[in-house]
Amino acid sequence: xxxxxxxxxxxxxxxxxxxxxxxxxxxxxxxxxxxxxxxxxxxxxxxxxxxxxxxxxxxxxxxxxxxxxxxxxxxxxxxxxxxxxxxxxxxxxxxxxxxxxxxxxxxxxxxxxxxxxxxxxxxxxxxxxxxxxxxxxxxxxxxxxxxxxxxxxxxxxxxxxxxxxxxxxxxxxxxxxxxxxxxxxxxxxxxxxxxxxxxxxxxxxxxxxxxxxxxxxxxxxxxxxxxxxxxxxxxxxxxxxxxxxxxxxxxxxxxxxxxxxxxxxxxxxxxxxxxxxxxxxxxxxxxxxxxxxxxxxxxxxxxxxxxxxxxxxxxxxxxxxxxxxxxxxxxxxxxxxxxxxxxxxxxxxxxxxxxxxxxxxxxxxxxxxxxxxxxxxxxxxxxxxxxxxxxxxxxxxxxxxxxxxxxxxxxxxxxxxxxxxxxxxxxxxxxxxxxxxxxxxxxxxxxxxxxxxxxxxxxxxxxxxxxxxxxxxxxxxxxxxxxxxxxxxxxxxxxxxxxxxxxxxxxxxxxxxxxxxxxxxxxxxxxxxxxxxxxxxxxxxxxxxxxxxxxxxxxxxxxxxxxxxxxxxxxxxxxxxxxxxxxxxxxxxxxxxxxxxxxxxxxxxxxxxx
Amino acid sequence: xxxxxxxxxxxxxxxxxxxxxxxxxxxxxxxxxxxxxxxxxxxxxxxxxxxxxxxxxxxxxxxxxxxxxxxxxxxxxxxxxxxxxxxxxxxxxxxxxxxxxxxxxxxxxxxxxxxxxxxxxxxxxxxxxxxxxxxxxxxxxxxxxxxxxxxxxxxxxxxxxxxxxxxxxxxxxxxxxxxxxxxxxxxxxxxxxxxxxxxxxxxxxxxxxxxxxxxxxxxxxxxxxxxxxxxxxxxxxxxxxxxxxxxxxxxxxxxxxxxxxxxxxxxxxxxxxxxxxxxxxxxxxxxxxxxxxxxxxx
Numbered sequence: 001x002x003x004x005x006x007x008x009x010x011x012x013x014x015x016x017x018x019x020x021x022x023x024x025x026x027x028x029x030x031x032x033x034x035x036x037x038x039x040x041x042x043x044x045x046x047x048x049x050x051x052x053x054x055x056x057x058x059x060x061x062x063x064x065x066x067x068x069x070x071x072x073x074x075x076x077x078x079x080x081x082x083x084x085x086x087x088x089x090x091x092x093x094x095x096x097x098x099x100x101x102x103x104x105x106x107x108x109x110x111x112x113x114x115x116x117x118x119x120x121x122x123x124x125x126x127x128x129x130x131x132x133x134x135x136x137x138x139x140x141x142x143x144x145x146x147x148x149x150x151x152x153x154x155x156x157x158x159x160x161x162x163x164x165x166x167x168x169x170x171x172x173x174x175x176x177x178x179x180x181x182x183x184x185x186x187x188x189x190x191x192x193x194x195x196x197x198x199x200x201x202x203x204x205x206x207x208x209x210x211x212x213x214x215x216x217x218x219x220x221x222x223x224x225x226x227x228x229x230x231x232x233x234x235x236x237x238x239x240x241x242x243x244x245x246x247x248x249x250x251x252x253x254x255x256x257x258x259x260x261x262x263x264x265x266x267x268x269x270x271x272x273x274x275x276x277x278x279x280x281x282x283x284x285x286x287x288x289x290x291x292x293x294x295x296x297x298x299x300x301x302x303x304x305x306x307x308x309x310x311x312x313x314x315x316x317x318x319x320x321x322x323x324x325x326x327x328x329x330x331x332x333x334x335x336x337x338x339x340x341x342x343x344x345x346x347x348x349x350x351x352x353x354x355x356x357x358x359x360x361x362x363x364x365x366x367x368x369x370x371x372x373x374x375x376x377x378x379x380x381x382x383x384x385x386x387x388x389x390x391x392x393x394x395x396x397x398x399x400x401x402x403x404x405x406x407x408x409x410x411x412x413x414x415x416x417x418x419x420x421x422x423x424x425x426x427x428x429x430x431x432x433x434x435x436x437x438x439x440x441x442x443x444x445x446x447x448x449x450x451x452x453x454x455x456x457x458x459x460x461x462x463x464x465x466x467x468x469x470x471x472x473x474x475x476x477x478x479x480x481x482x483x484x485x486x487x488x489x490x491x492x493x494x495x496x497x498x499x500x501x502x503x504x505x506x507x508x509x510x511x512x513x514x515x516x517x518x519x520x521x522x523x524x525x526x527x528x529x530x531x532x533x534x535x536x537x538x539x540x541x542x543x544x545x546x547x548x549x550x551x552x553x554x555x556x557x558x559x560x561x562x563x564x565x566x567x568x569x570x571x572x573x574x575x576x577x578x579x580x581x582x583x584x585x586x587x588x589x590x591x592x593x594x595x596x597x598x599x600x601x602x603x604x605x606x607x608x609x610x
Numbered sequence: 611x612x613x614x615x616x617x618x619x620x621x622x623x624x625x626x627x628x629x630x631x632x633x634x635x636x637x638x639x640x641x642x643x644x645x646x647x648x649x650x651x652x653x654x655x656x657x658x659x660x661x662x663x664x665x666x667x668x669x670x671x672x673x674x675x676x677x678x679x680x681x682x683x684x685x686x687x688x689x690x691x692x693x694x695x696x697x698x699x700x701x702x703x704x705x706x707x708x709x710x711x712x713x714x715x716x717x718x719x720x721x722x723x724x725x726x727x728x729x730x731x732x733x734x735x736x737x738x739x740x741x742x743x744x745x746x747x748x749x750x751x752x753x754x755x756x757x758x759x760x761x762x763x764x765x766x767x768x769x770x771x772x773x774x775x776x777x778x779x780x781x782x783x784x785x786x787x788x789x790x791x792x793x794x795x796x797x798x799x800x801x802x803x804x805x806x807x808x809x810x811x812x813x814x815x816x817x818x819x820x821x822x823x824x825x826x827x828x829x830x831x832x833x834x835x836x837x838x839x840x841x842x843x844x845x846x847x848x849x850x851x852x853x854x855x856x857x858x859x860x861x862x863x864x865x866x867x868x869x870x871x872x873x874x875x876x877x878x879x880x881x882x883x884x885x886x887x888x889x890x891x892x893x894x895x896x897x898x899x900x901x902x903x904x905x906x907x908x
Contacts, residue, residue, distance in 0.1 A: 010710040010711065011710070011711065013710065014706075014707045014710050014711070018696035018697065018699065079694075080692065081690070081692050081693070081694040082694050083661060084656065084661055084688070084690040084692070084694060085690075085694035087659070087660060087661040088659045088660075088661060088683075088686075088687070088688035088690075089683070089711050090680060090683035090684040090686070090711055090712060091680060091683070091711070092660070092678040092679070092680045092683070093660075093678055094678070095680060257663075259662070259663065260661055260662060260663075261621055261662055268621075268622050269622070
């Protein structure tokens with residue numbers, strides 16, 4: 001089919017012209033919101049923008065913007081007057097559908113392109129510079145998702161006679177199957193999950209683990225999977241695209257066959273009205289069931305009454321009258337009864353113990369463990385775990401795959417085992433010189449400059465003498481991968497890092513007027529101080545100007561293995577010239593010798609350590 | 611020519627609105643479609659204009675299937691009874707819309723006529739009165755220069771002067787473009803002085819149709835009195851549609867006007883007056899002859 005044969009540019013132009021105000025408003029609101037969001041990130045020095053950070057507002061817009069576009073272009077079918085006007089124009093239904101479809105897709109593409117441009121412009125003027133692969137993921141993910149929603153709404157419009165009903169139909173198409181999955185998951189997660197002991201028996205202590213069956217997100221479309229896991233996944237995008245294609249063909253067929261006299265009411269056929277209305281009440285029946293099993297009878301009764309009120313209001317909104325009240329009451333009672341019966345029966349049917357005897361994968365945020373030996377070691381840790389021994393364990397969130405079914409669990413793992421995992425489980429995720437962002441230990445990230453990149457090229461691992469590390473991030477395989485590197489003994493990166501740290505320390509210390517803030521000097525011994533932060537703080541703050549002057553003069557000193565480290569407010573300053581600092585510090589001490597506060601602190605300190 | 615073949619249409623479970631309706635509408639004519647409320651006039655126009663889909667039957671225009679035929683639709687314009695204008699649009703904006711859709715649209719016609727009718731081109735149409743809105747819609751429709759024009763309750767809300775003006779515009783349009791105009795009304799008198807043909811829609815079908823000129827020449831209304839006593843049997847050789855006798859004078863409606871006049875002369879009546887026949891009377895007598903009560907039908 002030659003689509004362009006059915007595309008009528010003049011019709012689209014005129015059709016958009018009449019809705020230009022509302023379309024422009026909704027198309028511009030998203031870029032505007034994104035600008036504000038990026039400004040806030042920039043102000044908070046959050047320069048690593050993840051897919052979730054970037055997507056949140058666009059995700060919310062996904063429910064609204066395609067609806068607005070669909071309403072402007074296809075909303076005429078809800079009113080008799082506009083149906084007469086549009087369909088009497090010299091354009092046939094196929095052309096109306098295809099013209100409006102292409103027009104809507106162009107608007108969606110245009111909005112997303114504006115957003116992409118905003119992201120790129122932010123990269124030029126701020127430290128927020130998003131990797132192109134992230135922006136490409138964003139564009140593909142939301143282009144497919146927005147088109148999916150647009151087609152979903154057109155299908156809803158074509159199936160029903162007014163806006164409210166079409167929204168209900170669209171939501172049912174979108175959410176009903178995921179709702180059933182959630183219900184199914186709820187019942188399955190009431191089960192006990194057992195780990196089989198290494199010898200295959202169930203009789204070892206503590207073999208029951210707290211685990212939930214993971215929702216199989218792979219069978220969802222992007223709008224739903226984003227709720228569970230807001231990362232880009234090709235499989236979600238492919239599913240969404242397939243559903244979008246199905247909706248395209250369905251909506252095209254139904255729009256062409258649609259009885260245009262069906263408008264200003266829900267459905268021409270009251271049976272379909274009843275069916276749709278009843279489907280919408282089933283989730284409420286599930287909540288009633290939950291209330292019945294976990295709450296009081298009074299609360300359940302109130303919920304039932306509220307559900308029935310909703311059932312009535314649905315009629316009032318979609319048909320502007322209550323449709324056969326006795327029948328409505330009867331259908332509601334029958335639906336509630338059947339639903340409660342099914343849920344109760346399903347709980348009984350599904351409530352059996354699950355035994356994990358064939359774990360093939362344990363996946364955490366950091367590791368994807370498929371090695372059978374490692375899996376066994378981790379599971380053995382879980383079996384051996386005793387709650388009073390918690391200090392030797394770390395609890396990690398993991399997804400366990402057993403016989404192709406996934407469970408989410410919190411697994412205790414010995415610190416010693418965890419420490420050894422990195423060695424043989426983590427592949428080099430990327431070449432560090434290709435990193436997008438770096439983050440110093442105090443967690444402020446920055447995009448990598450050419451200069452920094454060159455230093456990374458020359459980087460060689462060494463000893464961690466300064467206890468300073470960088471986390472390097474790169475957007476690989478649709479997510480940020482992280483590699484941590486230590487600042488080694490001697491390299492251009494070391495000097496560069498020390499300058500950054502020292503300069504940052506001075507800046508923070510200068511602006512810090514709180515005399516009670518923490519300050520410490522690691523690697524520095526003074527017999528009078530005996531680890532008294534109070535005394536140290538008093539001596540340094542009493543000589544603050546002179547101290548700052550010293551720090552400024554020595555901030556570019558070359559670092560050596562023998563150093564002392566001043567720490568304050570999550571910043572640190574490295575001093576290599578220990579002798580000069582010692583002299584300075586003694587001078588500072590003399591300056592405050594006669595201060596009563598100093599004497600008081602000294603006395604307090606001596607008594608404490610007596 | 612518009613040819614409607616066995617059209618049927620029902621809305622849901624209710625009775626058929628159109629029931630196996632067939633008729634032919636000649637070219638270059640003004641065809642008036644009359645019928646009571648709910649007779650199916652608007653539905654018929656909507657089916658012809660591909661707004662509604664007929665359950666059965668075909669609409670043939672210029673020997674082509676007219677349903678959703680984009681080429682044909684460029685030669686068709688429809689103004690429904692309930693008018694639609696885009697929110698915030700002025701007459702000029704609406705005219706621009708029509709101009710984009712209809713290749714032969716004459717915006718100069720709209721500007722000229724709006725000036726004559728004192729319609730402000732730049733004022734939001736939604737602020738206009740019902741009659742002014744109707745004028746705007748009619749102007750846009752006529753300016754399309756479409757070959758087929760369909761008007762539902764054409765002159766609804768127009769005052770007599772404006773109504774006359776639009777009748778003149780439609781007549782001019784017919785002469786200029788050989789236009790075929792189909793207009794509906796539930797009021798027969800409204801269409802009397804403009805239509806060439808009339809069709810009476812009753813219970814989803816055309817109960818009666820014909821061109822007005824033929825009707826008028828074919829039917830006569832006479833008041834007659836004969837020397838001797840007479841009754842209806844004296845007129846057995848005539849095609850009598852209605853016979854009423856008060857005293858010695860009978861009022862008779864007859865078909866085959868020419869032939870009947872000859873025959874009447876030969877009867878040597880003492881009184882023979884030919885009375886003017888309104889369209890409404892013609893319909894009443896035709897319907898009575900078919901066994902229907904006029905009030906029930908219209």
